[in-house]
Amino acid sequence: MTSEENERREHHHRPRGHRAAGPAPDAHTLGPLDDAQAQLAFAVERLGLGPGAHAVLSAPRRELTVSVPVRMDDGSTQVFTGHRVQHNFTRGPAKGGVRYAPTVDLDEVRALAMWMTWKCALVDVPYGGAKGGINIDPRSFSQGELERITRRYTSEIMPLIGPDQDIPAPDVGTSEQTMAWMMDTYSVNQGHTVLGVVTGKPVSVGGSLGRASATSRGVAHITLLALAHRGLDHARSTAVVQGFGKVGRDAARLLAESGVRVIAVSDIDGAVHNPDGLDIHALMRHVDATGSVAGFGGGEAIDGEAVLELECDALVPAATEGVLTDENADRVRAGILVEGANGPTTKAADAILARRGVLVVPDILANAGGVVVSYFEWVQANQAYWWSEDEVNERLRDRMTSAWHAVLTYSQGQELSLRQAATCLAVQRVWEAHRLRGQYP
Numbered sequence: 001m002t003s004e005e006n007e008r009r010e011h012h013h014r015p016r017g018h019r020a021a022g023p024a025p026d027a028h029t030l031g032p033l034d035d036a037q038a039q040l041a042f043a044v045e046r047l048g049l050g051p052g053a054h055a056v057l058s059a060p061r062r063e064l065t066v067s068v069p070v071r072m073d074d075g076s077t078q079v080f081t082g083h084r085v086q087h088n089f090t091r092g093p094a095k096g097g098v099r100y101a102p103t104v105d106l107d108e109v110r111a112l113a114m115w116m117t118w119k120c121a122l123v124d125v126p127y128g129g130a131k132g133g134i135n136i137d138p139r140s141f142s143q144g145e146l147e148r149i150t151r152r153y154t155s156e157i158m159p160l161i162g163p164d165q166d167i168p169a170p171d172v173g174t175s176e177q178t179m180a181w182m183m184d185t186y187s188v189n190q191g192h193t194v195l196g197v198v199t200g201k202p203v204s205v206g207g208s209l210g211r212a213s214a215t216s217r218g219v220a221h222i223t224l225l226a227l228a229h230r231g232l233d234h235a236r237s238t239a240v241v242q243g244f245g246k247v248g249r250d251a252a253r254l255l256a257e258s259g260v261r262v263i264a265v266s267d268i269d270g271a272v273h274n275p276d277g278l279d280i281h282a283l284m285r286h287v288d289a290t291g292s293v294a295g296f297g298g299g300e301a302i303d304g305e306a307v308l309e310l311e312c313d314a315l316v317p318a319a320t321e322g323v324l325t326d327e328n329a330d331r332v333r334a335g336i337l338v339e340g341a342n343g344p345t346t347k348a349a350d351a352i353l354a355r356r357g358v359l360v361v362p363d364i365l366a367n368a369g370g371v372v373v374s375y376f377e378w379v380q381a382n383q384a385y386w387w388s389e390d391e392v393n394e395r396l397r398d399r400m401t402s403a404w405h406a407v408l409t410y411s412q413g414q415e416l417s418l419r420q421a422a423t424c425l426a427v428q429r430v431w432e433a434h435r436l437r438g439q440y441p
């Protein structure tokens with residue numbers, strides 16, 4: 001499978017407000033930024049931080065919207081809109097991915113940047129939060145066009161990024177290749193190679209071993225911890241993975257390798273279901289050959305939306321935000337929901353799932369493995385000293401495990417959901433940094 005096809009796997013659910021036709025559930029008023037702001041408001045209130053703290057933490061520190069003029073293969077010129085938002089950099093340089101998707105707008109980027117701040121604080125990496133994106137469907141462009149789009153976008157956001165300022169990484173619709181182009185564009189303009197300016201690069205140009213599967217590995221660790229917490233033996237448990245791209249594919253594989261029966265997976269073109277457990281390695285070969293999970297002989301074809309409603313122990317939405325809504329949350333039959341994607345559960349769905357006793361492991365904990373190994377990559381690049389894959393994986397496991405226990409303990413002590421606990425812990429850490437640094441001037 002080519003990298004574009006791999007990215008394509010992640011686009012099959014459109015977030016609210018961005019659907020091609022018909023109103024999406026709770027689309028008219030709410031989007032990811034409303035969800036993110038509501039989570040922050042809850043944490044500030046619960047921690048008793050007051051309106052000043054809320055004002056500081058709710059507003060992004062810097063936002064840049066840029067026009068990206070690009071020469072197309074046919075000789076014409078098109079102008080795209082890109083953004084980079086730095087939500088916070090009190091604990092260290094801003095950090096977060098770059099998304100290429102038709103859903104990208106300033107509010108989506110703001111929400112994703114805020115979640116990065118909490119995620120980095122929660123797994124205790126010395127970063128703030130940022131996000132960037134361009135409003136394009138990367139599937140509609142040639143490699144040459146994508147390279148020119150990426151290089152021009154990088155040069156337009158150059159005033160904001162740098163290894164000590166803001167460090168981009170891949171997200172939906174971008175890849176290792178995108179990061180190599182970003183690193184090269186930045187470096188050429190500096191006059192020397194700057195490996196630490198982006199993470200998620202190919203290993204041969206300063207990437208880290210273990211980074212490509214790090215988010216998935218983190219999701220798998222957290223799923224196993226959540227199953228154990230619920231008293232379930234993972235060798236007898238079942239999982240469903242929605243999305244078969246950068247996160248879902250390896251998460252399904254790692255869960256299957258740990259003995260969990262992965263009974264269904266979906267992608268943009270369809271879904272396959274096998275109650276006895278899918279042969280994930282055979283499925284991966286099928287996807288490599290055909291570009292989709294659709295048509296896989298080792299299971300029965302089902303509707304893509306139906307995977308979210310299958311009976312299973314752990315449901316892993318690993319595509320994009322806003323897929324669990326007030327419209328379908330009532331029909332979820334999983335005991336545990338592990339958020340591989342950013343923001344897959346709307347505020348309304350979250351309340352329904354909580355009422356129904358579903359254990360929801362929030363994105364800022366469940367999918368933090370990517371930024372943890374991004375941090376390892378940056379540390380290695382800055383020191384020009386490279387670790388073994390085992391070292392990377394072991395340190396990742398340690399960080400994910402301690403973050404899980406910290407969130408679980410806090411949630412039990414404070415009688416909060418895991419999302420509320422994770423947000424409170426993160427907000428507390430970020431606000432502590434603000435308090436100690438003081439208000440300038």
Ligand code: GLU
Nearest residue numbers: 096097169171370371374
């Ligand atoms: N885009 C990924 C995320 O949402 C990774 C960010 C990073 O590694 O900086 O967590």
